[in-house]
Amino acid sequence: xxxxxxxxxxxxxxxxxxxxxxxxxxxxxxxxxxxxxxxxxxxxxxxxxxxxxxxxxxxxxxxxxxxxxxxxxxxxxxxxxxxxxxxxxxxxxxxxxxxxxxxxxxxxxxxxxxxxxxxxxxxxxxxxxxxxxxxxxxxxxxxxxxxxxxxxxxxxxxxxxxxxxxxxxxxxxxxxxxxxxxxxxxxxxxxxxxxxxxxxxxxx
Numbered sequence: 001x002x003x004x005x006x007x008x009x010x011x012x013x014x015x016x017x018x019x020x021x022x023x024x025x026x027x028x029x030x031x032x033x034x035x036x037x038x039x040x041x042x043x044x045x046x047x048x049x050x051x052x053x054x055x056x057x058x059x060x061x062x063x064x065x066x067x068x069x070x071x072x073x074x075x076x077x078x079x080x081x082x083x084x085x086x087x088x089x090x091x092x093x094x095x096x097x098x099x100x101x102x103x104x105x106x107x108x109x110x111x112x113x114x115x116x117x118x119x120x121x122x123x124x125x126x127x128x129x130x131x132x133x134x135x136x137x138x139x140x141x142x143x144x145x146x147x148x149x150x151x152x153x154x155x156x157x158x159x160x161x162x163x164x165x166x167x168x169x170x171x172x173x174x175x176x177x178x179x180x181x182x183x184x185x186x187x188x189x190x191x192x193x194x195x196x197x198x199x200x201x202x203x204x
Contacts (some may be wrong), residue, residue, distance in 0.1 A: 014127035019073070023077070024077055024080070027046070027050060027081075030046070031046055031047070038090040040093075043088055043092055044073070044089050044092060045086065047081060047084045047085035047088045047089075048081070048082060048084075048085025048086060048088065048089050049085070050081050051078055051080075051081035051082030051083075051085045051087070052082070052085075054074060054077050054078035054081060054082075055078050055082070055114075057074060058071065058074040058075060059118075061074060062122050062124075062162055064203070071124065071126070072126060074127050075124075075127070075130070076095075076130070079111070079130055081185060082111065084110060085102070085109065086106070086107045086110060086111075090103050090106070090107075096110060101141050101144065101145050104137070104144070105138060105141045105142060106140045108134045108135075108137040108138040108141065109134075109138050110133055111130070111134040112134035112135045112137075112138055115127050115128075115130045115134060116131050118131075119131055123177060125173050125176050128173070128176055129176060129179065130151060132161075132164070132178055132180065136157055136161065139157060140157060143156065143157075150194070151191045151194035151195045151198065152191065154187050154188065154190050154191025154194065154197070155188060155191035155192060155195065156191075158183075158184050158185070158186070158187030158188030158189070158190070159184070159188050160182050160184075160190055161183060161184030161187060161188075162180070162181060162184030162185055162188055163184075164180050164184070165177050165178070165179075165180030165181035165182075165184055166181070168180055169181075
C-alpha cells in the first residue's frame, strides 16, 4: 500500500510540474506572438499582472494547505513572471532609463521584500532561498555602485553568506545551510583568488 501511495505521490508531483511548464510555455508563446502589437498597459499586465495573479494563487494554496505539491512550481513561476514584469514596467514607464544598476537595485530590493514577507508568514525554505538570492543581488549591485571592486565584493559577500550558512546550521533548515555554505565558500575563494592574482600579476 505504501509503494502504491509513493507512486501516486510521484505521479501527482510530475503532473503538477508538467502543468506549470505547459502554463508558462503557453504564456510565453502568447507573449511572443502578440508582443509587438501590445500597448504598454497590456505588456505590463501579461508579465507583472500575471506574476501577481500567481502570487495570489500561491498564497491561497498555502493558506488552504490543500495542494502542497503545487507550492514549488507556483513559486518558480511567480518569481519568473514578477521579475520579468518589473523589468517590463520600468522599460515601458521610463523608456529612457539606461542605468541598469538602478533598475537591478529596485527589482532585487522589491523581490527581496516580497520573499521576506512570504517567508515570515509561511516559513518555507524555498522562500528563504529566493529571499537570500535577491538580498545578495541587491547588495552586489549596491556595493558596485559605491565603487568597490568585484573581487572585494566577492570577499565581503562570500564571507557574509558563509557566516549566514554557519548560523543556519543551528536551525531546522540543513538544506539551506548547506547551500549557503557552498555558494559562500566558492564566492569567497573566487574573490580571494582574484585579489591574489591582481597583486602578483606584475611579478608573473
